[in-house]
Amino acid sequence: MRLVRFGARGVEKPGALDGEGRIRDLSTLVEDWRDSFIDPAHLEKLAATDLTALPEAPADVRLGPPVSEVRKIIGVGPNYHESARLAGFKVNPEPTLFMKAATAVSGPNDPIEIPRLSTRTDWGVELAVVIGRTAKYVSVEAAMQHVAGFTLSNDLTERNFQLQRGGQWFKGKSHDTFAPIGPWLVTPDELPEYHDLHLWLDVNGERMQEGETNRMIFKVPYLISYISRFLRLEPGDVIMTGTSAGVGLSHDPPRFLAPGDRMVLGCDGLGHQDYVCIQG
Secondary structure, three states: OEEEEEOOOOOOEEEEEOOOOOEEEOOOOOOOOOHHHHOHHHHHHHOOOOHHHOOEOOOOOOEOOOOOOOOOEEEEOOOOHHHHHHHOOOOOOOOOEEEEOHHHEEOOOOOEEEOOOOOOEEOOEEEEEEEOOOEOOOOOOOHHHHEEEEEEEEOOEEHHHHHOOOOOOHHHHOOOOOEEEOOOEEOHHHOOOHHHOEEEEEEOOEEEEEEEHHHOOOOHHHHHHHHHOOOOEOOOOEEEEEEOOOOHHHOOOOOOEOOOOEEEEEEOOOEEEEEEEEEO
8 A cells, every 4th residue: 555644734634545546535444644553464454445435635735744643763874885985974883873853754745944054954865664563672584564664755964963063963863854754655565675676866956866775785674673672663663774875965065955956856666755945
């Protein structure tokens, strides 16, 4: 299934795309895409629903984040060798983890805020994993049993806040709108090739990033298992799995975002995001 949430900010309804790509309203069947409603077993049963029998959403409706009540956003530091080399980051023997504030989540087409005093706001297209079932000390072999689905994400970062302002990366990663996700949450049965997807990102019509998830250093099942050794993963938690080469920091000279810039990014099977930067 391809799950969505649609409507004005704060009052989104749960939906799903039918075979023709039209949004169907599932609010009579589920409260929202959260908690037990995104448990893999529940989603498997829901997949038998005749979506064409459900109301159709307006064609121009806003799409919100495809999962509600995100509790945690866990980012993975350098997870592609070329990206790490170009940006000057070290790849450690174990994954580098960081947190983004849950308040940074936004929809796939909502404007991106450039923080006040920002001079180096950067982009980073990524595959994101949404947890659907509590995971604690899970094995690599059992990790995918805890996944609700996959979605497209952009790990936006203010590099000065991240690297020059002291402390941890959290400050540079957590501004409002710095974690757009969506447009869809795609269940694993519809995306069995998640380990071999093509990601890309354009700024003002110029291709900045292109990469393949098969070049990840730390693979998705391992990341879920590894993270679950240190903290409990819960339904709705989002794991951003790392970005490929081409972030603004890695250009010579570096290139960063400014109000008025437009970003379009996409991934095989996960749709695309399209938004304009505004002053925060």
